[in-house]
Amino acid sequence: MTRTTTDPRTRRPGGGGIVPVLAFAGIVVAVMQTLLVPVIKDLPELLGTSPSNATWVMTSTLLAGAVATPIMGRLGDLYGKRRMLIASLAVMVVGSLIAGFTSELLVMIVGRALQGFAMGAIPLGIGLMRDGLPREKLGSAMALMSSSIGVGGGLALPVAALVAQHADWHALFFGSAGLGALSILLTLVFVPESPMRAVGTFDVWGALGLSAGLVLFLLPITKGSDWGWTSGTTLGLFGAAAVVLLLWGLMELRVKAPLVDLRTTARPAVLFTNLASIMVGVAFYAVSLVLPQLLQLPTSTGYGLGQSMVVAGLCVAPLGLTMMFTAPVYARISAKYGPKVTLMIGMLIIAVGYGAGLGLMSAAWQTIVIAVVLGAGIGLAYSSLPALIIGAVPASETGAANGLNTLMRSIGTSVSSAVIGMVLANTANQVGGVAVPTMQGFRVSFLIATGAVLLGLVFAAFLPGRKAAANAEKPHLVASSEDAEYGEAASPELVPAGQTAQAGFRGRVLTADGVPVARAKVTLIDRRGRQAGATLSAEGGDYVLAVPSKGAYVLAVTAGGHGPLASGASHPGGARAVEMDLALPSVVPA
Secondary structure (H helix, E strand, C coil): CCEEEECCCCCCCCCCCHHHHHHHHHHHHHHHHHHHHHHHHHHHHCCCCHHHCCHHHHHHHHHHHHHHHHHHHHHHHHHHHHHHHHHHHHHHHHHHHHHCCCCHHHHHHHHHHHHHHHHHHHHHHHHHHHHHHHHHHHHHHHHHHHHHHHHHHHHHHHHHHEEEHHHCHHHHHHHHHHHHHHHHHHHHHHHHCCEEEEEECCCCCHHHHHHHHHHHHHHHHHHHHHHCCCHHHHHHHHHHHHHHHHHHHHHHHCCCCCCCCHHHHCHHHHHHHHHHHHHHHHHHHHHHHHHHHHHCHHHHHHHCCCCCCCHHHHHHCHHHHHHCCCHHHHHHHHHHHHHHHHHHHHHHHHHHHHHHHHCCCHHHHHHHHHHHHHHHHHHHHHHHHHHHHHHCCHHHHHHHHHHHHHHHHHHHHHHHHHHHHHHHCCCEECCCCCEEHHHHHHHHHHHHHHHHHHHHHHHCCCCCCHHHHHHHHCEEEECCCCCCCCCCCCCEEEEEHHHHCCCCCEEEEEEEECEEECCCEEEEEEECCCCEEEEEEECEEEEEEEEEEEEEEEEEEEEEEEEEEEEEEEECCCCCCCCEEEEECCCCCC
């Protein structure tokens, strides 16, 4: 069971500087993913190693980020999202400094892994926004935070290229350390801690199992082209990943407070959002792999655009900038049509961008057009994902659920890197012993991205529509009984969901195994032992109760002849609901 309480010692976010500060933190950690792209071809020489070994410098960041996102999200739910955000940024700063002072391969890999660990900051930032911002500001704020993955990756390319071209490459790491330190300072000053806490323990075995499964799965994806896709090592790791993740899933279903609530993850709203996220990740990374290479290839190839590293980065930069500016556009579209429709519009724009891109590769300005169109589509798609996730999970699981969604995007980019890298390698021409990508390879890559985003559209079509989501906004049956005697049934009245959620308790009634319990009676008792309200849980186990004033209360729940189970809670007053899940042992849902 996971319950959420409010720590009265924490401050409630005011919202003034929280959005730009958290968005800046997201951009900073996203920069780590593409920081070394401008010098990737020179890494073997810079580190004095083979090309296959040098790829570990990029692979380590990816693996660490994949492992960190769900784990840091869960730790944030338990111990404070702001605290874990600062810890993530601090680890990134340490990793940047380690990498900045070395040219040894193994030490560099350690530093880069620590840099990748900071990817957990993005779901933590989304969780902080949900907990602290008023509803009217939440949509555009989460959109900007979610898009920061692409914004940071896009903006890093030209800046890193400029630094690498005019300074020692280690300056890239010192610059990232400075950005991380600045982000920590801004977070300490402008971002109060979230009052929401999940009561429970951290699932250590679940974290270890998920980490092992992810590493076993992502390692052959990122190294398969070097090892051979049909080699014993690659196939063996894929098989081991399947076994480990299956055993991990069975274990998580039996844990009372799992790292990832697989029952929640299996809900259509969460499952199809995560599947669509993978496809958007595939589409996002394809343009980052194709356009820089096309721009830098010499014109003597007949199709290369002959641009410098810096100019190539500047031509791709509109991808990230457009993603950033789509946040307010997303808020308007989503407010009118809902995040599902916005996600589908975004993916349609991505498909149009890649389709048009098949014939727009003959001039530098055409690549800018492609970047702008794709940036708009990816920005809308990425902005929709956290809203869809948050709308389907309780607040006590916000960090972990968004961490898992961020992980799905990372898996998408990893698959994209492997598949498109293989396509470009297999279609390349050998010129003077050097593999030169061909226009055929670029176009096939764009077709793969188009197919991925169209598959994502199919997944999005299965998401619950706006009408289904609107049912959650209808008035809930709530009992208010200021005059009722203790133990007597209260007279029911209809209270709008928004009003109730702003001044009371809400959550779900669950069995010990996490199964929702419908029509369970939840009674609110004040400090004097008087009944302050009562309600019945909905089909999904959800309940909402208003409180007459701030103070200490007891929530008693009964169902199917079991209970009552009493849980103490405190409401601090104000305009936020306290999230609290209640559990009954051995209850068979009605």
